[in-house]
Amino acid sequence: MTKVFHHPVQIYYEDTDHSGVVYHPNFLKYFERAREHVIDSDKLAKLWNEQGLGFAVYKANMIFQDGVEFAEICDIRTRYSFDGKYKTLWRQEVWRPNGTKAAVIADIEMVCLDKDKRLQPIPAEVLASLS
Template sequence: MNDAETQPHLFSAQVYYEDTDHSGVVYHANYLKFFERAREDIIGIKNLADMWHTHGIGFAVYKLSMGYHDGAVFGDLLEIRTTWKKEGDYRVVFFHEAWRPEGRKPAVTCTLELVCLGSNKKLMPIPELGFL
């Protein structure tokens, strides 16, 4: 087990009015945006851009599972806690938790599997990026 699997990466996500639905709670799909930003912070935008522009490879969501426990609201500053592990040459699994300020449990949990694909949409081995 590496440090990434034991020490969560922390990322702050501000909840804006546009993130909420008619009841003032974060619209369920917007948590995926918060989690995506956390993963980009982990992998590095420069690394992701280089993978695509130089090597023609990138990541795609293969599978995900989410649990909604305590809806965040407009004005919350969420703490996104993320751990991950590589599963084989082509797949990495991320475990996300969105925590509200002073939350006693995660507001939302997510297990998300990414696969590495070439521009031809075929599986490619995950390159060395330093986060795995």
């Protein structure tokens, strides 16, 4: 696993549900935002537009340990590693301000697919960002 990358996410009305905390699927959104900043969003847009290559989540294992509330600015912590030439493994966590443990922990496997949804090796451009 690499060092930890940090990405801040502020919690807005759109993120919460009527129980008063963040609606649980939204954490997958924050993890994706954070990964895109690690890889480089412009590079991802170019890969998609020019080569028809995109990344897809293949597996996601999540533990929800604490609720996150409106207006909090959370720290999304991201590390990753490679598993062969097709898979990247991501360890990602959500930390509340002043949190003493992660609010959410996720292990996520990503693969690269072409527009026909066929598995492709991780593109060299992405390897260059990640290495």
